[in-house]
Amino acid sequence: MTIKHATGIHHVEFHTTRPQNLIDIFVQTYGFVLSATRTTCDYSQWLLESSQCKLIISTTTAVAEKTTEMNCSQNHYEILTPLLGDETTRNLVINRDTAFNIALAVTSVQSVLDRTPDAQVLVSRRKAVDQYGSIEYACIKSCIGNVVHSIIDMSQYSGSYLPGFLPITIDSSQEQKTNQNLLSTIDHVAFAMPRNSAKVAIEWYENVLGLKRFVINQEDDPFQGFTVRVGSM
Known part of the structure; x- marks a missing residue:
């Protein structure tokens, strides 16, 4: 699918x-650099980068079930x-060990939320601020x-x-080795x-995020999609 209301993938988050x-695995095998981190009462996160790719690795603490938003800065x-x-x-x-958050950079958070009132909004539109400016964000x-x-x-x-x-500071020799x-x-x-469940997902992404389907290859059927055959032909 191509993206209409989003400008691209901002990051992928794993728990x-x-x-x-x-x-x-990401640093030693795929050449990512550990660039930044954050720790709250309920979880820790690490941000890894490789050129324009950004990944966030998250892990929750044993007491995360009792979390409240009072534990975190309202500006973050x-x-x-x-x-x-x-x-x-x-x-x-x-x-769970899972890739769960595909974060999208968008031109207007409110425009996405306004596209369909039926979307399940998990985190309503908010602003986060630090010395570099502000972002607006939500989660669906x-x-x-x-x-x-x-x-x-x-x-x-x-x-x-x-x-x-x-940010995590590393010495120049380590940066040359890992970057x-x-x-x-x-x-x-x-x-x-x-x-047979892809059609519902395609319609959801078209309606909510304004994505459009693109053809994978010449064998991509308009109705059945591209069939991946495993085993003997």
């Missing part, structure tokens, strides 16, 4: 119960605390599994990360879905 293992980008504090959304991340639930989408307007922000993240930039951008995101 894991073993953060160091996942960080090591804050998605996890509302999710963890709500019994209906807590299981999206708690005790996808129709697919435990996937959510942060929608972020970065137009008034000059910082490299997100409000609340603190391989093996990956330049995130081209697309693929969802594995039950057979």
